[in-house]
Amino acid sequence: MMTFETVSENKAFGGTQGVYKHSSAETGTEMTFSVFVPDHAEGSKLPVVWYLSGLTCTHANVTEKGEFRAACAEHGVIFVAPDTSPRGDDVPDAPDEYDFGKGAGFYVDATEAPWSENYRMRSYIESELPGVIAANFPVDMDRQGITGHSMGGHGALTIALRNPDRFKAVSAFAPIVAPSQVPWGEKALGRYLGSDRAAWAEYDAVALIEGGARVPDLLVDQGTADNFLEEQLQTHRLVKACEDAGIDATIRMQDGYDHSYYFISTFMADHIAWHAERLKA
Amino acid sequence: MMTFETVSENKAFGGTQGVYKHSSAETGTEMTFSVFVPDHAEGSKLPVVWYLSGLTCTHANVTEKGEFRAACAEHGVIFVAPDTSPRGDDVPDAPDEYDFGKGAGFYVDATEAPWSENYRMRSYIESELPGVIAANFPVDMDRQGITGHSMGGHGALTIALRNPDRFKAVSAFAPIVAPSQVPWGEKALGRYLGSDRAAWAEYDAVALIEGGARVPDLLVDQGTADNFLEEQLQTHRLVKACEDAGIDATIRMQDGYDHSYYFISTFMADHIAWHAERLKA
Numbered sequence: 406m407m408t409f410e411t412v413s414e415n416k417a418f419g420g421t422q423g424v425y426k427h428s429s430a431e432t433g434t435e436m437t438f439s440v441f442v443p444d445h446a447e448g449s450k451l452p453v454v455w456y457l458s459g460l461t462c463t464h465a466n467v468t469e470k471g472e473f474r475a476a477c478a479e480h481g482v483i484f485v486a487p488d489t490s491p492r493g494d495d496v497p498d499a500p501d502e503y504d505f506g507k508g509a510g511f512y513v514d515a516t517e518a519p520w521s522e523n524y525r526m527r528s529y530i531e532s533e534l535p536g537v538i539a540a541n542f543p544v545d546m547d548r549q550g551i552t553g554h555s556m557g558g559h560g561a562l563t564i565a566l567r568n569p570d571r572f573k574a575v576s577a578f579a580p581i582v583a584p585s586q587v588p589w590g591e592k593a594l595g596r597y598l599g600s601d602r603a604a605w606a607e608y609d610a611v612a613l614i615e616g617g618a619r620v621p622d623l624l625v626d627q628g629t630a631d632n633f634l635e636e637q638l639q640t641h642r643l644v645k646a647c648e649d650a651g652i653d654a655t656i657r658m659q660d661g662y663d664h665s666y667y668f669i670s671t672f673m674a675d676h677i678a679w680h681a682e683r684l685k686a
Numbered sequence: 687m688m689t690f691e692t693v694s695e696n697k698a699f700g701g702t703q704g705v706y707k708h709s710s711a712e713t714g715t716e717m718t719f720s721v722f723v724p725d726h727a728e729g730s731k732l733p734v735v736w737y738l739s740g741l742t743c744t745h746a747n748v749t750e751k752g753e754f755r756a757a758c759a760e761h762g763v764i765f766v767a768p769d770t771s772p773r774g775d776d777v778p779d780a781p782d783e784y785d786f787g788k789g790a791g792f793y794v795d796a797t798e799a800p801w802s803e804n805y806r807m808r809s810y811i812e813s814e815l816p817g818v819i820a821a822n823f824p825v826d827m828d829r830q831g832i833t834g835h836s837m838g839g840h841g842a843l844t845i846a847l848r849n850p851d852r853f854k855a856v857s858a859f860a861p862i863v864a865p866s867q868v869p870w871g872e873k874a875l876g877r878y879l880g881s882d883r884a885a886w887a888e889y890d891a892v893a894l895i896e897g898g899a900r901v902p903d904l905l906v907d908q909g910t911a912d913n914f915l916e917e918q919l920q921t922h923r924l925v926k927a928c929e930d931a932g933i934d935a936t937i938r939m940q941d942g943y944d945h946s947y948y949f950i951s952t953f954m955a956d957h958i959a960w961h962a963e964r965l966k967a
Contacts, residue, residue: 417951
């Protein structure tokens with residue numbers, strides 16, 4: 406049975422910032438997410454931007470620190486922030502590892518035991534949560550964009566590349582662009598999906614582009630002082646893949662910015678405007 | 687000996703969001719505070735807005751959730767956020783009380799034992815920290831404004847009223863306006879200052895105004911859905927005191943907003959603009 410519960414609602418920037426939870430069939434757990442709904446004419450339906458968070462985060466980090474509400478209110482855009490993994494005492498975890506298990510779902514459907522039962526964040530984000538959002542909020546599901554940070558940037562890019570008909574806009578903050586080729590991704594994909602690297606390709610933005618997947622255009626911001634840039638993010642691989650594929654990618658190296666929400670919040674309004682322009686065209 | 691240490695610095699909105707600590711002679715403890723310095727021409731000095739936080743907060747709440755940096759960068763204003771009390775294992779506390787002791791300094795110089803040794807937040811904010819700020823940041827100390835939230839709104843109003851020559855602008859979010867007449871204030875002032883209510887008046891904005899203290903003008907935002915409004919905040923007392931005194935007060939009752947940072951962040955840009963207009967006049 407579908408459950409849906411309001412955890413909290415606060416008025417903000419003329420709209421409503423809510424936190425909600427529901428029981429997910431995909432993850433087999435209760436899942437929490439946040440939604441900001443700007444002020445709008447009664448009965449109208451608004452475009453929606455999905456924001457996928459990074460390692461160790463829940464919905465709360467961007468909800469509190471993301472500074473998206475002013476721009477969403479200005480442009481009339483709904484903002485949805487899901488959690489990054491299943492949660493709960495019964496869910497398998499790697500408690501000493503910040504980059505695997507809870508808080509590190511990597512937006513995959515795991516195929517390896519013991520992860521495969523609950524770690525189904527791909528299907529959760531692609532299939533289940535959209536139904537919950539459509540049923541409970543004034544969204545126009547024909548106008549969806551997706552963005553995210555770090556691991557969530559990886560999620561946004563791969564989900565958009567696999568679902569070009571669903572998303573009219575895609576962007577990312579400091580994304581992991583080629584998880585098959587960096588330590589975070591080799592570890593997570595190897596343990597969630599097994600050692601056959603062929604199964605990893607659909608979860609790798611650069612591999613997807615090299616395999617022919619396309620998005621019409623793309624906005625990425627990446628800080629030059631990000632201490633994960635060289636080893637884990639490797640933005641240059643996305644630059645090259647987009648060049649080779651002829652994808653119109655705006656990939657901005659932002660001087661002196663790090664990997665934190667101080668970086669994300671600085672460029673959030675630009676990203677919301679990017680999505681709004683494409684979703685309201 | 688004066689110590690001053692950088693805890694962290696992150697680039698944000700073109701400037702630097704820093705967290706710093708120093709050993710305070712007033713409180714006898716190490717004190718932590720945050721400062722945002724916008725991008726500015728080398729050698730130039732910028733106006734500064736002080737933000738005093740509310741009960742249970744440290745510098746971190748507004749630094750993470752306040753959404754002040756975009757406006758401060760736009761207007762070229764430095765933003766300083768001190769802590770709300772002395773800290774440390776040696777500092778007397780009331781650990782089961784959220785509204786007294788650590789996190790609840792009420793911006794007074796306590797006169798009662800055991801609080802009087804460390805709880806000197808009035809002198810810390812009025813006298814000591816300004817010297818630290820002037821010595822370490824590109825501030826024009828002739829252009830200072832002050833604001834705050836709840837207990838910090840009380841701090842901002844009373845400090846501005848007692849120091850009209852120092853502050854060219856004052857505002858507050860959901861301030862305690864008459865602590866002598868509400869439970870939070872009666873408890874805190876009674877225990878920090880003793881039972882003689884005559885000693886409380888200099889820590890009570892309405893009493894200060896009734897006693898002749900003046901500011902040129904004033905901006906206050908107060909949510910109508912704030913669950914502390916009726917018992918603790920009593921905005922109407924400030925409205926009446928300003929009317930009786932002829933103070934040009936803009937006191938806005940904001941429909942549906944509560945006491946949270948969702949409320950504060952919504953109106954933060956308005957307050958920064960208010961201060962900038964007066965500090966740059």
